[in-house]
Amino acid sequence: MSNKLDFFKTFVKDKDVASIVPTSLRCVKKVCTNIDFTEDITLVEYGPGNGVFSEYILEQMSPGSRLILIEANEDFALMLKKNIQDPRAEIHNILAGDVESILNPDDIGNVDYVLSGIPFSFLKKDRKKIVLEATKRILKQGGKFLAYQTSGHLKKPVKEVFGNLETDFEPLNIPPYLIYKVVKNGV
Numbered sequence: 001m002s003n004k005l006d007f008f009k010t011f012v013k014d015k016d017v018a019s020i021v022p023t024s025l026r027c028v029k030k031v032c033t034n035i036d037f038t039e040d041i042t043l044v045e046y047g048p049g050n051g052v053f054s055e056y057i058l059e060q061m062s063p064g065s066r067l068i069l070i071e072a073n074e075d076f077a078l079m080l081k082k083n084i085q086d087p088r089a090e091i092h093n094i095l096a097g098d099v100e101s102i103l104n105p106d107d108i109g110n111v112d113y114v115l116s117g118i119p120f121s122f123l124k125k126d127r128k129k130i131v132l133e134a135t136k137r138i139l140k141q142g143g144k145f146l147a148y149q150t151s152g153h154l155k156k157p158v159k160e161v162f163g164n165l166e167t168d169f170e171p172l173n174i175p176p177y178l179i180y181k182v183v184k185n186g187v
C-alpha cells in the first residue's frame, strides 16, 4: 500500500510519471513472458518507476544477467538506489534518449531486451524518434523492444524505425495497456 501511495505522490509532483499506480503484477508477468530468462541476458529498462518490473525481472534473471535501469524522475531513481541492492542491477537518473551515454561501448549493439514504460505520447515526434533510434542501436540483432502504452499512438513510429510490430492487450491493468513487441532485424 505504501508503495502505491509513494507512487501516487510522485505522480502528483511529476506529470511524466503518467500513471497513478504502479503496473499490476498480472500485467508485469504478461509482458515478461516475452523474455527468455533461461539465458544470461542484458536488459535495459526505461522508466522503472518504483521498480515493479525491475523486482520481478531480478527474481527471474540468471546470476550472470544484468539489468540497467534508466529513470528520469529523481525521487524514483533515489528510491530504486535505496531498495535495489543487487549486484546485477545499475540505476541511472537520465532520460531514455540518452541511454548510450551510460552504456559501455561493448554493450551498444549487444543488449538483449529493452523494456519501456515511459509515456511516449508525451514526447514530441522528433524526440520519440530519437529514443526509438537509440533503442535500435543498442539492441543486438534479434533483440527485442517491449513497451506498454495506453494507446496505439506508437505503432507508426515503431514501424518506421524497426519495420515490424506485434501487439497484445492487458485490459485489467489501471490504465489498460497495449503491449508492443518489436524485434531488431537489420541495421
Ligand SMILES: C[S@@+](CC[C@H](N)C(=O)[O-])C[C@H]1O[C@@H](n2cnc3c(N)ncnc32)[C@H](O)[C@@H]1O
Pocket (backbone or CB within 6 Å): 016, 017, 018, 019, 021, 022, 023, 046, 047, 048, 049, 050, 051, 052, 053, 070, 071, 072, 073, 076, 094, 095, 096, 097, 117, 118, 119
Ligand atoms: C507509467 S510510469 C511506469 C512506471 C513503472 N515502470 C510501472 O510499470 O509501474 C512511467 C515511468 O517513466 C518515467 N519516465 C518518463 N519519461 C521518461 C524518460 N524520458 N526517460 C526515462 N524515464 C522516464 C517516469 O518517471 C515513470 O517512472
